[in-house]
Amino acid sequence: MISLSTLSLGDLSQFDWTACFEHNHHHRLQVDFSKEPELTLQEKRLIFPSIQSFQKGEASEGAFLLRCAKRYADSHQAPEYLEAMKGFVREENQHSGYLKKYMDYHHIPVRSRSFLDSIFRLLRKTGGLKSEIIVLVTAEMIALSYYRALAECTVSPALKSICRQMLKDELLHIAFQSYTLHKLKSCPLEILLRILLMEITMTVVWLSMKNVFLAGGYSYRRLAADCLGYLNQSIKITESGTISS
Numbered sequence: 245m246i247s248l249s250t251l252s253l254g255d256l257s258q259f260d261w262t263a264c265f266e267h268n269h270h271h272r273l274q275v276d277f278s279k280e281p282e283l284t285l286q287e288k289r290l291i292f293p294s295i296q297s298f299q300k301g302e303a304s305e306g307a308f309l310l311r312c313a314k315r316y317a318d319s320h321q322a323p324e325y326l327e328a329m330k331g332f333v334r335e336e337n338q339h340s341g342y343l344k345k346y347m348d349y350h351h352i353p354v355r356s357r358s359f360l361d362s363i364f365r366l367l368r369k370t371g372g373l374k375s376e377i378i379v380l381v382t383a384e385m386i387a388l389s390y391y392r393a394l395a396e397c398t399v400s401p402a403l404k405s406i407c408r409q410m411l412k413d414e415l416l417h418i419a420f421q422s423y424t425l426h427k428l429k430s431c432p433l434e435i436l437l438r439i440l441l442m443e444i445t446m447t448v449v450w451l452s453m454k455n456v457f458l459a460g461g462y463s464y465r466r467l468a469a470d471c472l473g474y475l476n477q478s479i480k481i482t483e484s485g486t487i488s489s
């Protein structure tokens with residue numbers, strides 16, 4: 245598990261998320277295919293079904309999320325929050341773009357529907373900003389383990405570079421969303437719901453992407469330990485508003 249303290253963000257109440265997303269936008273990963281090997285059918289069968297699901301999941305216009313963020317920004321006189329959220333949505337679409345580029349290179353079609361993605365989208369819209377963020381950050385914490393496993397089970401330098409970029413960005417996203425949850429305030433029942441949501445979600449993801457996790461060195465026990473460890477770090481930020489080392 246990666247510690248969120250490696251981000252070295254300093255005082256979160258002073259951190260400029262908009263500038264950070266803007267900086268990332270101007271320093272996008274250029275995926276280098278010059279050393280990309282020919283993948284065997286077996287390798288393709290291992291990695292692409294889950295890559296197709298994540299590519300679909302990372303792509304969203306974020307209309308509902310941005311509406312919720314606008315409502316929050318207006319009611320709290322915090323226009324910078326809406327700007328930061330726009331930067332976040334753009335970065336997620338960039339993630340989808342990286343994966344699409346990789347799929348295009350190997351002539352893998354985009355999936356129009358994904359069972360996991362449909363469930364996530366449904367859950368995200370069950371309430372307002374808070375429920376949307378709770379579901380999003382749960383998916384992002386599981387994504388950290390997925391991209392680590394994916395990087396381990398591929399020989400492709402291009403895919404490894406995409407996974408590295410995803411890990412770097414998703415770690416920041418988790419800090420961003422967790423700090424927002426701090427500002428929105430939470431109650432003990434919510435913490436319990438977050439744990440329950442994580443346990444259900446990571447089990448469903450494990451069952452549907454088990455091959456990639458196993459090939460990447462993950463047992464179910466390791467996945468659960470990592471995901472619950474990230475959740476613990478996120479809850480600490482939500483409660484204290486700081487990242488503890």
Ligand SMILES: [Fe+2]
Pocket residue numbers: 302335336339414
């Ligand atoms: Fe992402």
Ligand SMILES: [Fe+2]
Pocket residue numbers: 336384413414417
């Ligand atoms: Fe993310």
